[in-house]
Amino acid sequence: MTGILGCPTCDTGAVAWVIAATALVMIMTPGLGFFYGGLVRRKNLVSTIVQCMAIFAVVSLAWALWGYTMAFGPSVWGGFIGNFQFFGLNGVGTAANTTYSSLIPALLFFAFQLKFAAITPALIIGAFAGRIRFKALLIFILAWVTFIYFPVAHWIWGGGGWLHVLGAEDFAGGMVVHTTAGVSALAAALVIGRGVDFGKESRPNNVPYVILGTAILWFGWFGFNAGSALAADGVAVNALVTTNLAAAAAGVSWMLIDWFRKGKPSAVGMCVGFVCGLAAVTPAAGFVGPALAMVIGVVAGVGCNFVANWRARTKLDDSLDVFACHGVGGMWGTVATGLFASAAISGSNGLIYGNPHFALVQMFAVAVVATFSFVGTFVLLHVINFFTPLRASAEEEKAGLDEVHFGEEAYYPASE
Numbered sequence: 001m002t003g004i005l006g007c008p009t010c011d012t013g014a015v016a017w018v019i020a021a022t023a024l025v026m027i028m029t030p031g032l033g034f035f036y037g038g039l040v041r042r043k044n045l046v047s048t049i050v051q052c053m054a055i056f057a058v059v060s061l062a063w064a065l066w067g068y069t070m071a072f073g074p075s076v077w078g079g080f081i082g083n084f085q086f087f088g089l090n091g092v093g094t095a096a097n098t099t100y101s102s103l104i105p106a107l108l109f110f111a112f113q114l115k116f117a118a119i120t121p122a123l124i125i126g127a128f129a130g131r132i133r134f135k136a137l138l139i140f141i142l143a144w145v146t147f148i149y150f151p152v153a154h155w156i157w158g159g160g161g162w163l164h165v166l167g168a169e170d171f172a173g174g175m176v177v178h179t180t181a182g183v184s185a186l187a188a189a190l191v192i193g194r195g196v197d198f199g200k201e202s203r204p205n206n207v208p209y210v211i212l213g214t215a216i217l218w219f220g221w222f223g224f225n226a227g228s229a230l231a232a233d234g235v236a237v238n239a240l241v242t243t244n245l246a247a248a249a250a251g252v253s254w255m256l257i258d259w260f261r262k263g264k265p266s267a268v269g270m271c272v273g274f275v276c277g278l279a280a281v282t283p284a285a286g287f288v289g290p291a292l293a294m295v296i297g298v299v300a301g302v303g304c305n306f307v308a309n310w311r312a313r314t315k316l317d318d319s320l321d322v323f324a325c326h327g328v329g330g331m332w333g334t335v336a337t338g339l340f341a342s343a344a345i346s347g348s349n350g351l352i353y354g355n356p357h358f359a360l361v362q363m364f365a366v367a368v369v370a371t372f373s374f375v376g377t378f379v380l381l382h383v384i385n386f387f388t389p390l391r392a393s394a395e396e397e398k399a400g401l402d403e404v405h406f407g408e409e410a411y412y413p414a415s416e
Helices: 012-039 042-072 106-128 134-157 162-166 174-192 207-229 234-262 267-281 290-312 322-340 356-387 394-399 401-406
Strands: 002-004 007-011
Touching (some): 002 012, 012 042, 012 106, 012 207, 012 267, 042 134, 106 174, 134 162, 134 174, 174 267, 174 322, 207 234, 234 290, 267 290, 290 322, 394 401
């Protein structure tokens, strides 16, 4: 059925699906909060979850006021950024923005993309869990989305974005979401430095929260990837299937490596593996078939596991291995898109189907995005630290940010 009030070209099936997908992607942010919250020390459980929710709220406002138009407004400066035509959602209503989709209202496209903008900076906080001041975090998040996320989203997803024009493809955020967040997390870990408890044995405070968070993320990821088709069609179905298979393959491969190396599988490791597979398939979900999605997942599980174990032997305090999971996973998935994409599904053919140029474009694009994200984050954090301290004090870190910043605890003693 075609046509709704104010949008004669819109398809009611597509509208219904993208509304549902928008809700699915929203639930990923609290899911991430539980995933990260279960991994950190008990004294930082509340602050970790509430940081995710605060970021969601703050970025929602920034996206409505200036982010959407910077990412999806008509290109200026050679495709570097969108203009301010849609500032404050001016002109964004039930009519379709045909540059991106004639099947759904522009306001729904805004809402769907808002959820991506909101969860991306939340991914970064795992790199410095328990050691950043809340005020500095909020300033950093606003600066980061404005100067890193919004421009990169325009480069790749904007109608006139320069990497888009060059031919780069990112189905649902391997570069825009995972590479930017993962590489920025690496820069943040370097700038903020090691925590006072670094080097001491640390166990997750709540493994069931990790499992719950993973399940919520996996559930929401169907909206993240399949929703990015912006239609209820075969590409969406393909993305849904490839998303599930890549996640499963990565989780199982991670589990088997742990089993071999440690003598038993790890529940937490398996969950991290699932998320690595989800990150890796994100740029490829609508471009590759099920069999190659499993290959992407297996390589992600093995590769991300290797990087995480390597990081653990260094003095880099990326507390929750954001770079190993999202950075490495997102970059691998972007390169894999250039290798395995099939025009029979959608988009361009990749290397194995006789198009080496596309593979080279993907490699170039991921190198540009990674470099821009790392350098930009490094500079932003140093500038912010000049005006307001980034790090919590040693005493605050030892006490835990739950009590220091919010005066609350995750678990109170039972009343008599």
